[in-house]
Amino acid sequence: xxxxxxxxxxxxxxxxxxxxxxxxxxxRKPAKQDFGFxxxxxxxxxVKEMSATAADMKPPADAIALLQADHRKVESxxxxxxxxxxxxxxxxxxxxxCLELRVHASLEEELVYPPAHEAIDEDLVDEAIVEHxxxxxLIAQIESMQPGEELYDAKVKVLSEYIKHHVKExxxxxxxxxxKSDIDLKELGTExxxxxxxxxxxxxxx
Numbered sequence: 001x002x003x004x005x006x007x008x009x010x011x012x013x014x015x016x017x018x019x020x021x022x023x024x025x026x027x028r029k030p031a032k033q034d035f036g037f038x039x040x041x042x043x044x045x046x047v048k049e050m051s052a053t054a055a056d057m058k059p060p061a062d063a064i065a066l067l068q069a070d071h072r073k074v075e076s077x078x079x080x081x082x083x084x085x086x087x088x089x090x091x092x093x094x095x096x097x098c099l100e101l102r103v104h105a106s107l108e109e110e111l112v113y114p115p116a117h118e119a120i121d122e123d124l125v126d127e128a129i130v131e132h133x134x135x136x137x138l139i140a141q142i143e144s145m146q147p148g149e150e151l152y153d154a155k156v157k158v159l160s161e162y163i164k165h166h167v168k169e170x171x172x173x174x175x176x177x178x179x180k181s182d183i184d185l186k187e188l189g190t191e192x193x194x195x196x197x198x199x200x201x202x203x204x205x206x
Contacts, residue, residue, distance in 0.1 A: 062185035078160040087147040119181040
């Protein structure tokens with residue numbers, strides 16, 4: 001009886017280790033995504049520019065530093081959009097905003113939210129996932145339009161406010177909890193950096 005219990009315990013432990021190993025592998029090597037949009041020549045150029053910039057950038061100190069850098073970049077782009085009067089320039093900036101947000105959302109959903117869901121407040125992560133879905137819907141609408149069309153500027157403005165709210169919740173609620181968790185943020189930052197390069201390559205070859 002004792003021997004059988006020992007075998008059962010060992011088998012259970014082995015299965016748990018396998019699940020942990022599988023989960024780590026899945027987190028580090030996500031399946032190729034369907035990004036739900038077609039690259040135009042202009043977007044293809046943007047992808048190449050972003051890929052070159054990512055390759056030249058110094059690796060972030062940790063995952064949160066990378067995510068915050070993405071936040072600041074998009075905030076700056078929204079400000080540039082508001083300042084310009086040129087329709088052509090508005091189109092370029094809006095395309096870059098949408099592209100940056102698509103990549104950023106993919107990174108968080110693949111590599112940040114799954115471990116965060118286990119390590120911190122589940123409701124907080126679930127809300128962030130729902131907010132991503134709403135932002136993606138608005139992004140798709142903007143990408144299907146041309147600068148100067150009715151509601152184009154309004155939709156970019158609403159997206160800006162939407163993202164501002166989302167960023168505030170992440171940076172004031174989620175990120176502090178992640179720093180207190182047992183997640184290795186430095187390792188996760190390296191994974192995010194590598195995956196960002198992969199996503200851009202997938203988009204380019206898409």
